[in-house]
Amino acid sequence: MIKHITLRGQTFALHSSGVIYWQAKDMLLISDVHLGKITHFRKHGSAVPLNAIHGNFRLLNTAVERFNPKTICFLGDLFHSYKNSEWEYFESWVINTGIVCLLISGNHDILPESLFEKLNMEVWPELVIDDFLLTHHPTERTPYFNISGHIHPAVRLKGTARQSLRLPCFFRSGDQLIMPAFGEFTGSHT
Template identity: 40%
Template sequence: MKMSAGTPFQFLDQDLLLLPQKAIYWAQQNALIVTDVHFGKVGHFRKAGIAIPRNMEQDDLAMLSDLIYEHRPEKLIFLGDLFHSDMNNDWDWFVLWRSQFPKLEIILIKGNHDIISDKHYTNLGIVLHKRLVMGPFLMLHHPLPDPETKDEDGYVLCGHIHPGVSLVGRGRQKVTLPCFAFGKHQAILPSFGKFTGKVAILSRKADKVFGVLTDKVIAIS
């Protein structure tokens, strides 16, 4: 099934495709980049006795599969918070999903929620990093402490804060969209997972902001 087209964005001499599924396809590395998937969050709440529809997790895995079949990447890069908490039954779904793509290189930049023992990831052939330099980019989970200060290792791609941008219509209708926010020294990606809570409105002006709609990504600034 053909998926929605993304918005091409050439940045630092790299060809990026900003996708409405809240992911980036990076042509030069033939890589998909996503952040803040939070697999296991449904299982975490259900384990605590809170009724949450289980298919939320499966929907996110299905979306990842669709992106892989569409773009045929060699690499899948998670910018942290891949699994939400400690081990629960949702891990079995993730193991099954991983078995469908045995040749896909998967890289995880560990986030604050990635507390499961490293051996569970390495057993699935997932490579772990705290920070990783690829081309002109430095892959992190947390944004820079000071967005005005550049990291010497490269331009930062990160997640963590689930960024959003607020738009006001002619009739004063207000909507908050997930967004890709490219600043002077870092870009913050929107959270991929459906069950990740509300987005945080950007508190600092970014040089380029792209809002995410259901079927397209639009340039806002």
């Protein structure tokens, strides 16, 4: 499902997977994938399904196939932990897609920038494009419209018989749009 919105005269497609496609820039924005988290938790004894790793890449491939972007900008927390086997999957994925990838560093992005540079990925603390400020943490800075991640916003739906369902969502307030977490094993905040 896609919802088109206009921000500062630019058209953005908000996809139900949690990605944003910026039409004028042919750019896909993705936040909080947290690659490496599944392997990290499994290594430390958590019973996380191994197939969730492949789920992350399946989601990435679906988004790329849907929008066919020239550029992907990851808005932080791309890789959750120290280098583990999921890095090799990501490395292969970047090479095989042939898409220009950028990373706005987030609080979990602790891998050396040299690893990303070997993949020809640029790493930025933030990025200004036209009237837009792309960051990991929500940031208010006049005169820009901020698109960020970090918070993992969600909405809780409640039924009449005490049922409830928490779903990731986009959150817009003023000159800010906060993206939901993209990965299979990321959690959310209501």
